[in-house]
Amino acid sequence: MRIAVLSTVVPALALSLALCCLPGRARAGDGEDSNSTPRSGEALKKFDWGALFEPGDSWKKHEQKLVWNNETEPETLDPAIMTGTTEHNLALALFEGLATHHPETLEPVPGVAEWWDVSPDGVTYTFHLRKDAAWSNGEPVTSEDFRYSWIRALDPVTASQYAYMLYPIRGAQRFNTWHAAKDDQPATDALPAPKESDVAIDVVDPLTLKVTLEAPCAYFLELVSFETLMPVHRATVEKHKSAWTQPEHIVSNGPFQLDLWKPRDRIEMVPNPKWWNRKIVRLDRMVIRAIDEQSTSLNEYLSGGVDWIRSIPARRVEEAQAHPDYYVAPYLGTYFFRFNVTQKPFDDVRVRKAFNLAVDKKSICEKFLKAGQIPATGIVSPGIHGYPELAGDAYDPKRAREMLAEAGFPEGRGFPEVELLYNTSESHKGVCEQLVEMWKSNLGVKIQLANREWKVYLDDVDHKRYQIARAAWIGDYADPNTFLDMWVTDGGNNSTGWSNKKYDAMIAAAAKEPDPAKRFAIFQECERMVAIDELPVMPLYYYVNQGMLRPRVKGWHDNVRDLHPFQYIYIDGPAAESAK
C-alpha cells in the first residue's frame, strides 16, 4: 500500500542532487561537470533538451496513445492544494513550474524560467522567464502569474495543506499563519496583519521574478519544481472558483491539456499546442485510468487494457514477477514500528533493543513480502545519492534474550500485557502476525494484535494511545533529513515521546552545514542514534516501487519518487492484443 505522505522539507537537499549525473548523456560545451546541469546562471540556457531523447523516427508508425493507471481518483487538479503522488503526476503533465524535474534524476531543470541567478549569500533568487511560455489559451505566462499563484497558495482562504512549501520565502509563513495563530496569542503579535506585499516575491518586469528568502535554503529549487509552486491562470480561477479545473474551464501551461475528466473512471489529455516546447511531445493522447483496486489494475494490464500500472497486489506478486514486463526498483520509503517510550515496558531501551534483535527482518522480506523489499537496519531508505546505508544490528535472538533478561524479564517472565497497533489491511496484519510469532518464540513474550480503522489508528498514534504501532514514512525529497528531523523533541510526527537534546542540536546543525559531506556525516550520527543506540522506532524494511510497463513505452525512467514527466514518453512498438 502506498501512502501519500510528504516528509518535511529541509535544507541542502539540492547539493546532493546536483551531484547526480545523467548516465551516458555527456554533453559538450558545459564548462563545469559535463554530466550535470548547472545550478544557476546563464549556463542554464544551454540546457540540452535533445539529449533527453532517443533519436530516430521509428515511433512515427505507431499510434501515440498511452493508457496508464494512476491508482486512484485525484483529489484535485489544483496544484496549490494537491498533496499526493497521484495528483503530482497529473500536475506534471498539465502545469509547468519555473523549474521542472529531470526525468531520470529528478534534479531541477529549467521550466518556464529559462535560467536563474542566485545571489552570493544564497538569499535572493532571480528567475528569467522564457518569452515563448504561454497558457493553453495563448496568453503569455508572466512573472505576475507566478506571484499571484504563490500568494494564492499562501492565502489562508485557500487553506492549502502544503502552504509550508513556500515558508522559506521571507514573510510567507506569517502571511499564511497570522490569522490562525492570532486566536491563540492575541497579545504577542502586536504587528498589523500581514499584506500580500509583505511576502518577498517581486515582479521586476513581466519576464523577471525576484524572490527573497528568510535564510539561505539549498533546496529552494526543488521546491520551485514542486506542484504547490506551479502557476495557475488568475482570470480562470477567479471566474470559476473551485470548478476552474473542469475540462471546459481549465487553462494550463504544461505539455498537456485536459480533454476529459470522468471522475473515478478516467482522465484524458492531449498535447497543449501552445506549450513552448511542443515539438518534443510525441504522444497524441494519454488516457489515465483511476482503478484503485490493485487486482483489477493488474487484470487490465494482463488483458492489454493499459500500458503501465504503478502497483502490484500483495497476493499476486509472484504471478507478476513471472511476467517479463514486471519491474521493481527502490522507492524512497521506510516501513517501521514506533515504540511508545513514555510507558512501561518500552521506556527501557534494553527492552526496545531486545524487540529489535528478535526480529528476523530478512525472513519477513523474503518469505512473506516477497516483492524484493530490503530488510531495514536504518531508518533512511537507500537511493539517496552519496548517503551510505546504515548497517544496524542484525537478527540475534540470543542477544535479544540477554537484553530482555537484563531489563528484568528473563525468558519473558513478568512481561506486562502489550498491544501491537496497526491499521486495517491484510498485509499489515500478516507482517504484525509474523512479528508477534517471532517475539513469542525468541523472547517468550505474548503480544496482542490491535487492529484499528485508518483514522482511528492515526488518532491513537497521535495521542500516544499505543505501545507498539506500525508506521511508514515516504520521503518526497532525496535527502536523509526527510527521515530524521521528525524525531526531534515534540516533532509533529515524532509520536513516540522520545526526546534527546543532543539529537535536536545535531539536526539543527545539519540544517546550517554548507558542506554536503560533513552534513551527511551528521545525519549518519543522527541515524545511528535513532536506529541503533536509542531505538524509539524499529525499522523493518525499505519500500520498493513495483509495477508493469510494456516494452514499447519509451522515454520512461524509473526513479525513487515515481514521478514521470510525460513530455519525454512515447510509443515505439505494436500495441498489445486487447479486448475491444
Add this chain to the structure above:
Amino acid sequence: MGRYVLRRILWMPLVLFVLVAASFFLIRLAPGGPFSAERSVSPEILANMNAKYHLDAPWWEQFARYVGGVLQGDLGPSFKFKDRTVNQILANGIGPTVMLGAIATVLALAIGLVAGTIGAVKQNSVFDYGSMSVATFGMSVPNYVTGPILVLVFALTWKAVPVSGFDVSFALWPMFVVAGMYVLWRGAEWAKSGLGSVTFARESACFWLLVLLLASCAAVTTLVGSPKLILPSVTLALPFASRIARLMRAGMLEVIGQDYVRTARAKGLSETTVVVRHALKGGILPVVSYLGPAIAGVLTGSLVVEKIFNIPGIGREFVEAALSRDYFLVLGIVVLDGALLVSFNLVVDVVYGFLDPRIRYD
C-alpha cells in the same frame, strides 16, 4: 388510499430530518477528522483548513448551516475531492449506479420470475431441481467470488469483454420493434374476438408483460452496446435473481395449493390461465415485499461490484467517504439513500394494496 399515501409522503421529510440529524452527529463521534493524515498537519494550517469549511464554528451553527444548505438543494463541499461539490459527486455517481442497478434488476426479474414460476408449476421436475440448484449457488456464493471468476474466464482467458470501466451506449430501435410487435399481437387478438370481449384484467396482464419485455429488451440492447457493463451486471444480478426465483417458487407453491386455485382448476380453466390469471397475483407477493428494499439497495450501489469492475458509482463513494471522514459526502449519500429507501417502501406498500385485496389502508 389517497389519504394514506399523502400521509406517508408528508412524513418523509421528518424521517429524513431525523436521519440527517443522527448521521450528522454520529459521524463526528468517530475519532479523527477529515484532515488528519499520516503526515500530520501543523496547527496553523489545520486552522486555515477548518476555517475554510466552517468546521471551527460551534456545532449548532454547523448543523444549521448544513440543514439550511440542504433545504436549498446544496449538500455542501467535499473535503476530499476539493474541486467538486457533493451535489456534483452524487450527480456523477448516480448515473452509473442506477444504470447498472436497473439492468441487474431487470435481468434478475426476468430470469427470477420465470424460473421461479416454472419451478413451482413443474415442482420436482428436472427444471425445478436444476434452477433451484443454480439459485442456491447464486445466493450463497458472494459477489467478490463470482466477479473475479467471471473476469478470469471472460475477460482474461477468452478476452470477449473488457476487464473494467464504464461506458454506455444503446440503440432505441429494438424497443420500437418490441412495442410494434405487441401492438400487432393485441390488434390481431381484438380483431379475432371482437372488441366486446376485451377485459381489463386480461389487458392489464398483457400490459405488465409488455413492460417486462420492454425493460428486458432495453437491458439486453444496453449490454450489447456497452460490453463493459456485461460482467458487472451479471455479477450484481446473480444473487438477486436467485433470491427472486426462490421467493417466487415458494410463493407460487403456497398459492397453488389454495382453495381458490383448486376452484379455478375445477372450473376447467387451462393450466396457463390458472397460473397467469389466478395464482401469479398471489404468488408474487413475497417477491414484491422483497423488491422494495432490494431495488433501493441495488440503486444505492454495491461497493464490491463497483470496486472489482471500477464502476464510478456511489457505492464506493459512500464507504470511502466514511473512511476518510468526508462528512458532507457521507451525509449527502445518507440523504439520497434514505430518500430512495423511504420512497421504495411506499411504492411497495401501495402495490401490495393492488395485489392483495385483504390489505386496507386506514
